[in-house]
Amino acid sequence: MKNDIDSILESMFRGGRLHFKSTGELKHARPAPPVPDKGQPPLEGALQAQQQAGQALGAVEQVNDGLSRSLQESIERLTQEARADMEGLQRRLEQDGVDNQERAANSGSPADMDKAFDIARQETARQVLGQEKFIEALALAFKRPFVAGAGKESPLCRAAVLGGTGTGRHSAIKAMTASLGRQGVLKSPKTAALDLSAYHTPGMEKLFVQDLYAALKGGAAALLFENYEKCHPSVLSMASSLFRQGEVALPGRYVEQKGILADIGTALAPGAVSTLSAGGKYLFLVAGKSEAGLGDAFGAPFLSALDDVLYTEDFTREALGQIAQNALLELRSRAEKQLSLALSFGEAEKEALAGVYTPAQGAGAIDNEAQRLYKAYSEEKLRKSITGPWQGRLAAKDGALSAFYTWEGGETEVRLPGTEGLGVQQAALEQVKKELEEIVGLGPVKDYILSLEDNFKIQQMRKARGLKADSPSMHMIFTGNPGTGKTTMARIVARYLKAIGLLSGGQLVEVARADLVGQYVGHTAPLTQKAIQAALGGVLFIDEAYALYRGKDDSFGLEAIDALVKGMEDNRESLVVILAGYSREMEEFLTANSGLRSRFPHIIEFPDYSPEELWEITQGIVNGKGYRMDEACKAPLLQYFERMGQNGERDKGNGRMARNKVEQAVIACSRRNMKEPEEKRDLELLLPEDFDLE
Known part of the structure; x- marks a missing residue:
């Protein structure tokens, strides 16, 4: 049986639409006549009925007013949320490169499609200079599925993009996607990037799955994968499967909850997800110049599954000049707008800026130098409290750029940021060399330590010229009797490697067996990993390292050695390990693990003092x-x-x-x-x- 409130709500929402009666209408509504109490006098019964009718009418008015206010508040709140969502969407689209440039009236006809891709090529070429052939090939890769067709569950494109650092590989993919998405050719102007080096250790498959799911469900039209060389093989095989088969089998049972994948273990749940599909997406693997490296890492099936292998080219002198010109024009515009600085430069300054390009840094070196100039002028304005318009001038001398400004009369040279750091680094290097000279004896040891700087400088020169640069292992073994200076020399080596730029931290972490070997099963590996983490950026020094190996039955010691070898492999560029001990015992120690001897190519003997x-x-x-x-x-x-x-x-x-x-x-x-x-x-x-x- 329905009560009065049910009847009111039914009348308000009849036909699926909201209807309100005015208060006046409610006042004139005739209530249902009350049933008189046969035991009451007629007059009293009528008065009581009238009171009940009035109370019912008041309750109805309160319900009506409350519903009206609640609905109005809900409508206003939803309107504000919708407006905020639209504004947020607009900001994201602007960040992804969507603007008010020319649009192709993409109705799906071949003529409109061709026009859209012509516009995309032009817009990409304005952002990525000197790569006309690559941009043309990239546009064809984007266009191919519209001509040849693609399966609903298959990626639209699977391509490897090869080339040197800073040659526009990432920028071109993002610019092309943004342009085609803005024009309606693609469903979205967004590109999602996954850095595979973030998954460099075992057990990171689940993290990769979550990041891949976010990229696939985040509305991106293109997925860009990079730094595969530093990826753990278990995750690399999942990325390979995505390219080869268009999907990844998940390492467990998952369900989708609130926009994320939740691991449900062995529980039964409806709608369980077993694979992630890249259907309808463009997949790009960004790598270095060598296609052979792809085959070694992924295998022949991966290469055969690719639709395209695209190459960027080394920049010509003319292209570098144009990049430098654009960077200087952008610098002048920014300085005028933000700093009220009128900046002047000429052809010589453009050539000097183009000269900072190196194959190792790519065109990014030019942008970094322009940013350094801007920072120098902004710091000068801040520190000198410069107000009003002022004049700036760039000057080229011996291939290097200098910055000057004129304000209140004379001209002043601007100190460019970074030069102070070079002076500090050089002073630190000289201090370490002085300490090394003051150490008595150990002539052969000193010569070896000093030779590290020469090799590092030569490799840096090769890298700057685009030659293959070798990164030799810096791990060492110091052998000799106690008191021959091994620990002292290890401390100097740590600071020396930092001073020449090989290490970022330069700290020395000294450990022994008790710091690495646990007392129960499962305790050793975490202890060893903790020591390695503390030494990252510096040197891990293990004195009396032979104590880690007490024979084949020492399972805890062997576990520590295995964890040490694994940590050295995973942190090749940020960790140097130095082992120290007696010569004979250290020779036996190197037999404990097959990978030890190859990872310590430098065995340095510390002789007794005369x-x-x-x-x-x-x-x-x-x-x-x-x-x-x-x-x-x-x-x-x-x-x-x-x-x-x-x-x-x-x-x-x-x-x-x-x-x-x-x-x-x-x-x-x-x-x-x-x-x-x-x-x-x-x-x-x-x-x-x-x-x-x-």
Whole structure:
């Protein structure tokens, strides 16, 4: 049975539309006559019925007013949300390159389609200079499925885009997609990029699945994959499957929930997702110049599945000049608009800017230099509180650009950002070299350390000229007896490699077996990985590394070695590992894992110090403690060092022995001076009798 509220709602929403009655209509509505109580007098029954009717009418008015306000608020809220969504969509479209340029009236006819692709080629060529052949081939790759057709569940295009760094591979794909999407040829102007180097360790398949799902469902018309060389093989095989088969089999059971894939394990659920399809998408793999590398990484089936292999070309001198010209015009426009700076430059400055191009950095080097100039002028305006219009001038000298400005009379040269950093880096390098020179002995070791800088500089030069640059392994093994300077040299190597630009951090993390080997199953690998993470950007120094391997039955030690080898492989460009220990024991240690010896090509022997070197070390330690030695100390100390070296013990003939002797002498000096009268005390002088040389 329906009550009064049901009847009201039914009348308000009859026919699927909302109907309101005015308050006046409700007041004149005739309520249903009440049923009189036979036990009441007629007059009292009528009054009571009238009161009930009035209360019912009031309740109806309140419900009507409440519903009206609620509905009005809901309509306003939905309108605001819709407006915000439209504004957000417009911003995203603008960021993706959608503008008010010419549109082709794309009705699907061949003429309109041809016009749309002509416009896309022109717009892409305005953004990517000097790559006319590549842009033409890229346009054909986009157009092919419209001519030849494509399956509903298949990618529209599967292409590899090969070329050098900074040759416009990414920019051209994004510009072409944006233009065709704006014109209605593609469903979206958006390109989604997935950096495969982010999935470089085992167990990252699920993360890749989530990122791929977001890219596929995010409305992008094209998917761009890059840095496959640094991708873990397990994820690389999934990317290969996407190109070859148009879909990826998921590593588990998933369901779609609130725009993400949720792993449901073994649970049963309706609508479970087992694959991700790239149907209707353009797939591009961006890689270096060599097609052979693709075959090695993905195999022949991958190459045969590609619809296109596109190549960018090295820039010509004319193209670089045009890129530099555009960069300078953009710099002048930005400086005038933002800084009120009138910037002037000429042909020589354009040539100088084009000259900063290197094959390793690509055209991005030109944009970076223009950005550096802009930053220099903006910092000058900020620091000098320059107001009003001012004049700027670029000048080329010896192939390098300088920046000047005129304000309130004289002309001032602008200090370009980055030059201070070079000075600091050079000062740090000189300081490390000075410390290296001050170390007594170890001539062959020093020569090897200094040779690292020469090799690094040559490889940088080769890279700048577009030649293949080798990145040799920097891992080392220091062998020798205790106290021969291995730890000290490791600290210097860490700072030295940072100073020459090979390492970003330069820290030295010293560990031993106890820091890497756990006490129970499953404890060792996390400990080793923690040490590796702490050393990234610097040097991991493992003293007495042979202690990690105590025989084939030492499963925990072997696990630590395996984790160490894996960490070295995964962090080749950001980690240097130095092992130290006795020569014979380290040779046995290298047999613990088949990959150890090949990863440590540099085995550096630290010889025992000669008696003369130990005398120099002793002098340095004494001076460092604020003492001096009597001249009579030299002969007995040299004899003592010679005698100790002849004993053949591995802990003799080293710097640690010299340090111990000095510390003993300092204590003996204090004891001796306490016995002397105050006027005869010399608190700085060490005598031969202070050294226990028996």
